[in-house]
Amino acid sequence: xxxxxxxxxxxxxxxxxxxxxxxxxxxxxxxxxxxxxxxxxxxxxxxxxxxxxxxxxxxxxxxxxxxxxxxxxxxxxxxxxxxxxxxxxxxxxxxxxxxxxxxxxxxxxxxxxxxxxxxxxxxxxxxxxxxxxxxxxxxxxxxxxxxxxxxxxxxxxxxxxxxxxxxxxxxxxxxxxxxxxxxxxxxxxxxxxxxxxxxxxxxxxxxxxxxxxxxxxxxxxxxxxxxxxxxxxxxxxx
Numbered sequence: 606x607x608x609x610x611x612x613x614x615x616x617x618x619x620x621x622x623x624x625x626x627x628x629x630x631x632x633x634x635x636x637x638x639x640x641x642x643x644x645x646x647x648x649x650x651x652x653x654x655x656x657x658x659x660x661x662x663x664x665x666x667x668x669x670x671x672x673x674x675x676x677x678x679x680x681x682x683x684x685x686x687x688x689x690x691x692x693x694x695x696x697x698x699x700x701x702x703x704x705x706x707x708x709x710x711x712x713x714x715x716x717x718x719x720x721x722x723x724x725x726x727x728x729x730x731x732x733x734x735x736x737x738x739x740x741x742x743x744x745x746x747x748x749x750x751x752x753x754x755x756x757x758x759x760x761x762x763x764x765x766x767x768x769x770x771x772x773x774x775x776x777x778x779x780x781x782x783x784x785x786x787x788x789x790x791x792x793x794x795x796x797x798x799x800x801x802x803x804x805x806x807x808x809x810x811x812x813x814x815x816x817x818x819x820x821x822x823x824x825x826x827x828x829x830x831x832x833x834x835x836x837x838x839x840x841x842x843x
Contacts, residue, residue: 653695655830686843692836699828700730701747707770712841723834728820731805734761735769737779740803741815745794758785773817781813803827 683691697708715725730736735750738759744750751769753759759766760780761773773779781791795810802808805825807816819825823834 653691653698655695686840689836689840689843692833693840695830696726696730696832696834696837699747699832700733700736702751702769709841712837716838716841722838724822726834726837727823727826727832729772731803731821731826732773732817733769734759734766734771734773734779737773737806737815737817741779741806741808742794742797742800742802742810743781743791743813743815745790745797745799749790753790758782758788775817775819777817779815779817786813800829801827 693708697703697705703711711729712722712726715729716722718725731740735747735754738744738754739747739750743759744753754769754771755767757765757767758781760782761771762778763780765782785791791813803821803826805817805819805821807818808814823832826832
């Protein structure tokens, strides 16, 4: 009798455990399916074997091999598909927390525009608000640009915008809110000599404003590493 009761209890516990597991995955499905990098942001540098943001603190400067237990194995020769995937991951990774779904949607939009799809893709990515805030040297990293915008520190044409993917038009003026201009994050970025302001932005660090003067192409963007949007086009055109 006791054994039967124990068996019933174990079965009930097992059913409850299965239910809780299913419920956890159901409630957290969107989180588990995210491709955003929340932690270990510089790991992509070691995975790709390149310092894609050109930062001195990147671990790839000290350990130029892949992360993990087997990272020091000799890298094999990439196939054509591998080369295309590498180029896609590098370009997507450069812009921080862009999911694969978002990046594919931007590519599809670029492919519908007139002209070279690769150039259009770069132009769309560089017109994102988080990219412009980063390019204007208002923040030190692309990741902090997204957070800075989400916290309401940025205005576009006098109106507060808290969406990092907001797309700017030529002539739009980005401004840091007056109360946010003395933040340590901002002062550090403005004084940093790691990178220069992009030529297609008219930036005034005294007024903390940046105006988009033109839509940039690949040759206009100061990437620290070689980007190959043509290979990204080939990847999505398979």
